[in-house]
Amino acid sequence: MTTAQSPSFPLDGTPVYVEKNGQWREARLTQWYWHSQTGEQYNVFYLDDQSTETGVPPSRIRSLEQAQNSGITTNVYDLDSRAGIEQMLNAHNQWRSQVGVPPLRWSAQLSRYAQEWADHLLATNQFEHRSDSLYGENLAMSSGQQMSPQRVVDLWGEEIKDYNYQQNSCTPGEMCGHYTQIVWKTTTEVGCAVARQGRREVWVCNYNPPGNYVGQRPY
Secondary structure, eight states: OOOOSSOSSOOSSOOEEEEETTEEEEEEEEEEEEETTTEEEEEEEETTTOOEEEEEOGGGEEEHHHHHHTTSOOOOSSSSSHHHHHHHHHHHHHHHHHTTOOOOEEOHHHHHHHHHHHHHHHHHTOOOOOTTOSSEEEEEEEESSOOOHHHHHHHHHGGGGGEETTTTEEOTTOOOHHHHHHTOTTOOEEEEEEEEETTEEEEEEEEESOOOOTTOOOO
16 A cells, blocks of 8 residues: 555545435545555545445545535535525524424624634633523534534434423433524524634524523423
8 A cells, every 4th residue: 555645635624525325415534545456545424424434535525615616515614604694594493493483583793792702712722601691502512523504503403302392301411402492482583603723613602582491391
């Protein structure tokens, strides 16, 4: 086995899209190697189901920019554009529609508030909720991969599996408060932000009015 000078795709956590069984799937590349017979190959981690695949040739891989330009994906990975804001908002409202509560609207004020805290958490290398906040708050952190607004919200929303509506409680030892805040019936607006440095990123969403009042059901 010989080593080529450099991979065609960087292994820096930037999302890529990989074709598998006729479908393009969001993924990140975890390892690269070069073989004299098979050429350049990658190990892949698929983000939708956390499965892996080894020995993937570059012909099956598209960079994020290539995937966006060719229409493979409409995902964006920040909140600097209207597309990013709409995806963050739509992701929230997809979960809310499942339980029949009204959709949220975007708040630029809450977004600025969230950005202050995201920047603080990144700069201080902390991960904790803002104390004495007037708003609800969901946090997410990633190291080694960039997350899209959709993926961030779905990580929170997937806590539905650990929420028991009849008992209005989480599965013992598990967390479900991110999910219940997303679908809290009386919440009307949301604003979110992301802060990135190197391979670390912090996401913050703030909600008004807040949810997760003890003893109350979200809907």
